[in-house]
Amino acid sequence: MFSGAQISLYPMTDDFVRVILDAIGALEPYRPAFRIETDDISTLLVGPPDQLFPAMRDLFVAAAGSGTHCVLAATVSRGCPGEPDDPICTPIGRSEHDLPLEDRIASAIAHAAAAPMTGQIVAAQFSLYPLGSGHHMDEIYGCIDFLKQSGVFDRSKNFCTKLRGDAGQVFATLSEAFLRFGAPEGHVALDIKVSANSPTAA
Known part of the structure; x- marks a missing residue:
């Protein structure tokens, strides 16, 4: 299954080049499993769906560790019908989609x-889009139920859900939303923003 993310990192500092380049070093352990391409707008990560969020977590934590206000913007997708199959992409592990929604939650x-x-500590907001599924609202409501019990739920917002907590648990929660909700062979997309060290955290 084709899965990947287009990510952009925005450190709010004049020294943004150093912060970005230093943070990219955190992706080195993932390079054997991923295809990584960078241009002047974003970096593409293509690879196993269960490793996408650990890779983004390590990149973002490395950047935020500078103490600078940093934002990560990402579009994450699996099963896109317009994308080619890729030998480094694998089926979703432990998706358990044969289980009832309550068990997946x-x-x-x-x-x-x-x-x-x-x-x-990070804040995040995201929207889940399970595309091409006849029961997509059931999957969205199931995901929202999970988020409210995740330990990092902050609040519902217009068009998205806000999370706050340790980056490890926030990115793991985002990964679970990506892996467990929406048809296992269907197209699922997430739109994500993550922020750390904001001077106006609220």
Whole structure:
């Protein structure tokens, strides 16, 4: 299954080049499993769906560790019908889509709770788009139910849900939303913004 993310990192500092280049070093352990391409707008990560969010987490935590206000913007997708198959992409692991929605929610809660902590507090907002599914609203409502029990739920907003907490648990929660909700062979997309060290955190 084709899965990947277009990500852009925005450090709010005059020294943004150094912050970005230093943070990119955090992607080195993932390079054997990913195709990584960068242009003047974003960086493309294509690879196993269960490794996308750990890679984004490590990149963002490395940048935010500078103490600078940083924002990560990402569009994450799996199963896009307009994209070619790629040998480095694999089927979704532990998707458990043959289980009832309630059981998937319980599994997502357990996996998010077991996420390693990073010591970096972040805020995030995202929207889930399970495309091409006849029961897409059931999947969205199931995901919202999971988010409210994830331990990092902040509040519902217009068009999105806000999360706040340790980056480890926030990115794990985003990963669970991506992996467990929406048809396992269908097209699922997430629109994500993550912020750290904001001078106006609220």
